[in-house]
Amino acid sequence: MNRFKDYIRKNGIRLGIAVLLVALIVGFAVGRSKGKTSAAGNAAVSLSLPVKEGTTGVVGWLESIYGYMFKYDALAKENEDLKVQLAQTQSQLRDAEEDKKENARLSELLNLRDKHENLQLESANIIDRPQSNWSVTYTLSEGSESGIEVGDCVIDSSYNLVGQIIESGSGWSTVRSVIDADMKVGTLVGDGGNAAMVIGDFSLMQKGQTKLTYLTEETQVLEGDVLVTSGKGGAFPRGLEIGTVSSVITEAGGQVEYAAVTPASDLGALSEVFVVKSFTSEN
């Protein structure tokens, strides 16, 4: 008994504090478990909040450092992968747009083929556009092995005249453009269908145009008139659109001297053309 008294005397205060702490913790825990917070609990949490926030901040900072140190490579790789995926998607999108355009062109051509069954066409890509001061020509990706011959007519997907083959080799051929100074095409003018000639002109060639000439006295030419091939001479099928009259030059007497013609085909933007290998006259 004395030993117990001595123990209490020596450790009574410590024991008391320990019991009090245990009681507080138990009380706090019981209070929390019932969904209520006692004043002591509230005080304890309020006191611990700054510490918690500080701890959370420090942990977050440490985690970010850890992430930077140990996850950087993974993130960089993921970023690269995403970039590759993005590029692939963009490429697929571009391909899809190209396919869409090609589809439209081919659909148009299919309709034209239905309308003009008398034409035997060969598709070819423009692979070069030599830039010269003295001529306008294009090099095509198809040549004699595809049955393309000198003199064949070249059109675009809208049945507009592009030019005429002047050279043909194995795997290539050269087209003289409709605006080239050496080009000559028989044409029908306006609603009356009067015959005339579209002949390349050096100064108009530099402006991307060609010249309507050899007009008869009764031929009326107005700005906006659409010119089509006459089919006479056998070099070009009848009915190909050559271009539109953009200006009319008259002599002092009032008679039309010649007219400047803007080609119907968008020659600068062409990438694919069709060579008319043979045709039968519709007349």
Add this chain to the structure above:
Amino acid sequence: MLLDLINIVKVRRAIVYFGLVLAVLLLQNTVLSRIPIMGVRAFIVPIAVVAVGYFEGGVWGGVFGLIIGFSCDVGLNDSPVMLTVLFPVIGFFSGTLAMFFVNRRFFSFFFVSLAALVLTAVCQMFKFIALTDTNLVPVLITAGLQTLWSLPFAFAIYYPCRAVSGTNLSK
């Protein structure tokens, strides 16, 4: 030995000239032909032909002229063989001129180049003047501007070719 029959120094020089000519053709086709000034593009290839003939003699000028002329005819589609015939003549005569009649300084090179450019332009416009009833004014303007735009490149071609040939002008 077969190697003893080959003049390595000349072969090496020919290779360097080929490189220079290739650079000129590349410049012509990829840059100058894409930049029309007042609607007209420079055509500097005749200057390269003159340069080879000028520093290496008429034979080299003729041979290089043939190769360059053929390349230009194939590339430009202006005419089937005109430049293939014209450039060897220009190369040969510029070589002959430099060997017997004029010195190899830049001033004389400049005038021979000018003559070559004018001759080329005249040949290029010949069919428009002689064979068709084309209005002469735009043709002459095109020929004149083509010559004018090309002339400054005589500087750029003369000095590399002179360095390759090792020509000593102090003699």
